[in-house]
Amino acid sequence: EAIKKGETRIAEIDNETDLLSQAIKALSGKIEVFEKLSDENRQSQLSSAENLSEIRKNQGSLAAQMQAAEDRIAELTSALKKEKARKEKLEEELDGVRKDLKKLKEFTSGGEKELADREEEIRDMQLTINNFNQELFSVGGQISSLKDSLEMYIGIKNRYEGYKDSVRRLLSVAKTNPEVGSHVKGTIADIIHTDQKYELAFEVALGAATQNVVTPTQDDARILIEYLKRTGGGVVTFMPVTGMKPRPDSREAQRATSEKGAIGLATDLIRYDEYYYNVVTNLLGNTLICDTVYNATAIAKKYGNTFRIVTLDGDIVSTSGSMTGGSRQQKGASVLAGERKIEECRENILKKQKYLEKLKIAIAESEKGKEEAEAAVNALRAKYQGSLNELAVLSQREISLTKESEEAQSNIDVYAETLKGFEEKLGRLKDEEAYAGKSEEELNAMRQGAEATLEKQRGQCEAFKAERDEKSAKLHALEVEKAAAEKQIESLNADIRRYEKEKEDLIARIISTEREKATAEAELSALEEKAKQAELTEEEKAAVQAVNDEIATVSAEKEALNIRQVQLDEERTAVQEELTKQTDKRYKCEIEISKIDTNLENMRQRIEEAYGIDYEGCLALKADNFNVDEAAGLISALKRKITLLGNVNLNAVEEYADEKAHYDEMTVQRDDLQKAIDDLQQALDEIRAEMLKIFDAGFNDINENFKVTFKELFGGGNAELQMDYIEGQDPLEAGVEIVACPPGKKLTKISLLSGGERALTAIAILFAILKCRPMPFCILDEIEAALDEANVDRFASYLKHFSQETQFIVITHRRPTMNQSDALFGVTMQEKGVSKIVSVKLGEVEKQLGEGTVE
Incomplete structure (x- = not known):
């Protein structure tokens, strides 16, 4: 700022110095002219007054002086003309410079605004590019999320999640075992497809049949059933394509499609291969899909429940007239939606990838537009800077031309003043020539007038000198000030x-x-x-x-x-x-x-x-030895990499340190937990081994006791307990299968026995457990209710045998059991609302009345 002020002051001093120099020069010229005129006038007038006789005799000399004055006047006139021409040329050039200055000032004033607008456009472009990059990052994240979802749905499909264990195991084996896979076409959920809005309705309409396995023929189904039996793979329902009877839609169901609320027949709203026509129509034939349960009941009433109706909310109106519906709990994705979700994920990934490519193209075009805009701004900035430089040069040229013009004007003034002096001298010479013959008195008067004029000119000359001295002093002061700068x-x-x-x-x-x-x-x-x-x-x-x-x-x-x-x-x-x-x-x-x-x-x-x-x-x-020529390309590449990084987290280093410390702490805790888990797992394995050992011993003892008690209670036959688990399953979590063979029957599962046989078998197991581990106290609540009289008596006798070590409290209505008891307790109501307990000890009664009394 101080330098700028100093330069400004120097420019002002230069201008003032030039003006003062020109004024001093003009004053010096005037003083020179006045001194010369004064000397000439003084010499001329005094000589003419004092040497009148000589002047009269020297008229030839006056003519010579007149000729010299005329020559000098001609020279001054020519110089004055040239100086005026020079001044006109300078003023024309000055006008041109001022016009150029005006244009440059207008350009620079508008150029600065245009430059600011262009830079604002570049900032807007950068903001747009940043938004594109953020969108690019977001879309990339969405694609990654969709890919994760796709992998999850494919994994769910491949792992057959949502199916029951037996179906899942069979399908898994069919996938890896070609011999088994050749007999399987898939499940019902695999062969039919529908829109998302109908999925709930079809899931309810099919029910558990969605997990039924479709086979080409009945022989394929038989082979798979035998395989399940051999491997203990559980129970699966098979639907052979050739063995299923189709169930076409009735005429009433077809007419009902035009009713209010009816959406369409179930077989028309799904997509399937005609190869599975028998299976699909068997499951969904004569079924109407309706929008609401209100319209469904109206249609069922009109057509007399001749076909099944399922609503979009999963409500069912069956042909028997029963209605099923209500609120349904939200659960995982249905097996019908698996394939649809996979296709939706793939379509969404494809759309996002196309959008991602468009974003990349838009970013590239925006980058190119930004680079072009930056190049235009740089060119405009260079042009603007050049205009400023040219403006400074023209301003300096204006000052220089102004000075030269003023100098030319000063010279014109000096020439004009000098010319005027010579013209006056010429006039005086002519007057001298004319006045040479005048009288003494006239000459004296002329001399006095000349002296007065001379005195006046001397006064003017002194005033000019004083002004010149004053201006010289001021000029000197300005020059001293300028010298300091x-x-x-x-x-x-x-x-x-x-x-x-x-x-x-x-x-x-x-x-x-x-x-x-x-x-x-x-x-x-x-x-x-x-x-x-x-x-x-x-x-x-x-x-x-x-x-x-x-x-x-x-x-x-x-x-x-x-x-x-x-x-x-x-x-x-x-x-x-x-x-x-x-x-x-x-x-x-x-x-x-x-x-x-x-x-x-x-x-x-x-x-x-x-x-x-x-x-x-x-x-x-x-960096040392940095190649500037390669910098532009390197900068562009680094900018693109920075842009692809997205928003930069400036606190990443501190956050990384905190997260690293937290990670180390969590790693230590994880290791401690893992060690604790390993120790607990080891203890659990030991406990499990001991439990399994105890279980096997107890199970074998109970099984042996069961075989004995079964024969004793049934009077013959065979029975045993079997573990129900497949290879690799935990025996402690397995079920127990009871296999019994009463006298005169073949060996079968307990579920195929009659109610009395099942009850007596369960009693045999109870006595087998009591033999293995006697209990001091046991309550039995009408345990023999399903037995006939003969078996009740056998049960009561057997129970009496165990009463030596275990006290039994038996709730019963059967006489044989009462006969074998030691004491009876009964509740009677002799009066309405008043109950009374009655007890009888049969042992004491027999003592009083004699043995055999109580029977």
Whole structure:
């Protein structure tokens, strides 16, 4: 700021100095003219008044002086004309410069706004690119999520999740075993497909049949059933294509499709291969899909429940008239929706990938547009900076032309003033010639008038000198001030002042010599006149020769002074030109410096905006032997990589340190937990082994006891307990299958026995457990209710056998059991609402009444 103010002050001082120099020069010219005119007037008037006789005799000399004045007037007129032409040319050039300045100022004022608008457009483009990149990152995340979902659904499909264990195991084996897989076509859920809005209705309509396995023929189903039996694979329902009877839609169901709320027949709303027609129509034939249960009941009432109706909410109106419906719990995806979800995921992934490609193209186009916009902004910025530089140059040129124009005007004024003086001198010479014959009185009056005029001119000259001295003092003060700001300019100005002072001295000497020359010429003329009138003596000739010698000496000195003056003028011109060159050079350097500062500031702002660091921060990243030519490509590549990274987390380092510490802590805890889990697992394995050992021993004992008690209770037959589990299953979690063979029957499962046989078998197991581990106390609640009289008596006798070690409390209505008991407790109600307990000890009764009484 101080430098700028100093330069501004220097420019102001230059302008004021030029104006003062021009004014001093004009005043010097005027003083010179006035002094010359005063001397000439004084000499002329005094000579004419004092030497009237000589002047009258020397009219020829006056004519010569008049001719010289006329020649001088002609020279001044020509110089004045040339100076006016020069001034007009300068003013024309100045007008052109001012017009160019006006255009440049208009351009720079509009260029700055246009530059700001373009930079705002670039910022908007960058914001758009950032939004595209964020969208790109989001879409990439969505694609990854969809791929994860697709893998999950495919895994669910491949693992047959949602199917019961027996179906899942069979399908898994069929997938890896070609021999088994050749007999399987898939499940019902695999062969039919429907829209999402109908999935619930079909899932309810099919029910558990969605997990039925479809086979080509009945023989294939038989082979698979035998395989399940051999491997203990559980129970699966098979639907042979050739063995299923189709169930076509009835006419009533077809007519009902036009009723209010009816959506369509179930067989029309699904997609399936015609190969499975028998299976599909068997399951979904004569079934109507309806929108609401209200419309469903209306249709069922109208058509007399001749077909099944299923609503979109999963409500069912069956042909028997029963209705099933209500709220349904949300559960995992149905087996019908698995394939649809896989296809939806694939379609969504394809759409997102296409959108991702469009985003990449949009980002590339935006990047290209941004680069073009940045190139245009750089070109506009360069043009704007060039305009500023040209504006500074034209401003300086305007100042220079203004100075030259003012200097030309000053010269015109000096020439005009000098011309006026010579014209006045010519007039006076003419007056002298005219007034040579006037009287003594007129000459005296003329002399007095001349003296008055001379005095007036002397006063004006003194005023001009005072003004010149004042302006010179002011000029000196300005030059001193300028010298303090710029040393080189002070030196050049000092040289100029010195040259001008020498010029003034030379001009003064020239004027003095001219004056002496005029005096000498006047004396010479007078002497020549006298010589014509009389012969010159030797002394007079010597005096004349001395005067001629003195005139020659003075002329030589004058010539030397003129030569010196020319040299000084040339030196001054050279110094002035050098000063102008140095000034122009200085302004050019200042413009270059300003341009470099502007570029540096722009680069600093770009670095700060783009990377958020200053110049000192950049120095730490400086690389030696860096190739600048490859920088543009490297910067573009790095920018694209930064853009692909998305939003940068500036706190990532600190967050990583925190997460790392948390991760290490959690790792330690995980290891501790894993060790605890391993220890617990080891303890559980030991406990499980011990439990299995105890279980096997207890199971074998109970099984052996069961075989004995079964024969004793049934009076024969065979029975045993079998573990129901497949290979690899935990025996402790397995079921127990009871296989019994009463006398006269074949060996079969307990589920195929009669109710009494099942009850007696269960009692046999109970006594087998009591044999293995007797209990001190046992309550039996009507355990023999399903037995006939013979078996009840056998049970009661067997129970009496165990009563030595276990106390039994038996709730019963059977007489044989009561007969075998030691004591009876009964509840009776002799009065309404009043109950009473009655007890009888049969042992005491027999003692009192005799043995055999109680039977």
